[in-house]
Amino acid sequence: MEEMGSAGALAPPEPSGPCADIVIRPSSDADLAAMVAIYEHHIRRGVGDVGEFEEDRLLPDDLRRRRKTMRKKRLPHLVADRNGQVAGYAYAVPFRKRPAYRYTLKHSIYVHPEHLHAGIGRRLLPALIEACAAGGYRQMIGYIDSENAASLRLHEACGFVRVGHLPAVGYKYGRWSDSVMVQCPLGSGSDDQPSTWQKPVEALVAGHDWTGN
Numbered sequence: 531m532e533e534m535g536s537a538g539a540l541a542p543p544e545p546s547g548p549c550a551d552i553v554i555r556p557s558s559d560a561d562l563a564a565m566v567a568i569y570e571h572h573i574r575r576g577v578g579d580v581g582e583f584e585e586d587r588l589l590p591d592d593l594r595r596r597r598k599t600m601r602k603k604r605l606p607h608l609v610a611d612r613n614g615q616v617a618g619y620a621y622a623v624p625f626r627k628r629p630a631y632r633y634t635l636k637h638s639i640y641v642h643p644e645h646l647h648a649g650i651g652r653r654l655l656p657a658l659i660e661a662c663a664a665g666g667y668r669q670m671i672g673y674i675d676s677e678n679a680a681s682l683r684l685h686e687a688c689g690f691v692r693v694g695h696l697p698a699v700g701y702k703y704g705r706w707s708d709s710v711m712v713q714c715p716l717g718s719g720s721d722d723q724p725s726t727w728q729k730p731v732e733a734l735v736a737g738h739d740w741t742g743n
C-alpha cells in the first residue's frame with residue numbers, strides 16, 4: 531500500500547478513476563442512522579441468527595456515545611461519502627485499556643451493501659491507517675473471520691499481515707468459526723521509541739483532525 535508508513539502525508543491522495551466520487555471525511559451525528567443501517571445489515575448476515583443479533587443490537591444512541599468517547603480520545607471515525615450518501619465507515623479504538631498498550635489500536639470497517647467491491651474499502655482503510663499514524667499510534671490490529679475473503683484481501687492489500695489464527699472463537703450459522711488476527715505497523719512502527727510519553731493522540735497535527743472536532 532503506497533500510503534503506508536508515511537505518517538507525515540495526512541491527506542489521502544487525490545482520487546482518480548472509478549472512486550473519484552468518494553470523499554473520506556470524519557463522521558458526524560448526521561451520519562448515525564446510515565452507519566447503523568450498514569452495521570445492522572452486515573451483523574445480521576454475519577451472525578445468521580436474528581435472535582442473537584437482537585440482543586446485541588446497535589442503537590443510534592450507542593453509536594452517538596461511542597463517537598463522543600472517541601472524539602474525546604481524538605481517535606478517527608471516518609466515513610466514505612459518495613455523492614452525499616454514506617457508502618462506508620471505519621474507526622479505531624484502543625487495543626487494550628492498560629497503559630502499556632496505548633500505542634496500539636484495533637479497528638473496524640464496514641462498506642454499504644450496495645457499494646461493495648467498488649474500491650471503497652481501498653480508500654477508507656488507508657485513510658484510517660494514515661489518521662492513526664498521524665496520531666502517533668504504532669500498531670493496528672484486526673480480527674477477521676477466516677472465511678471473509680473480501681476483508682482478508684482488503685487488509686493484505688493495505689499492508690496488514692496475518693499474525694494469528696484463532697480456531698473456533700465464533701459461533702454463527704450453527705457452527706464454530708475461526709478468526710484471523712492481522713496486524714499493520716503505523717508510521718515507524720517498532721523501529722524507534724515513541725517520541726513522547728504523553729498520550730499519542732496529543733501528537734495529532736493541527737489542521738488534520740480526522741475526529742470531527
Ligand SMILES: CC(C)(COP(=O)(O)OP(=O)(O)OC[C@H]1O[C@@H](n2cnc3c(N)ncnc32)[C@H](O)[C@@H]1OP(=O)(O)O)[C@@H](O)C(=O)NCCC(=O)NCCS
Binds near residue numbers: 645650651652673
Ligand atoms: C470487507 C469490506 C470492508 C471490503 O470493502 P470493499 O469496499 O468491498 O472492498 P474493495 O472494493 O475496496 O476491495 C478491496 C480488495 O478486496 C477484494 N475483494 C473485494 N470483495 C471481494 C470478495 N467478495 N471476494 C474476494 N476479494 C474481494 C478486491 O478485489 C480488492 O482487492 P485488490 O485491491 O487486490 O483489487 C466489505 O466487504 C465489507 O464491508 N464487508 C462486511 C463487513 C466486514 O466484513 N468488515 C470487515 C470486518 S473484519
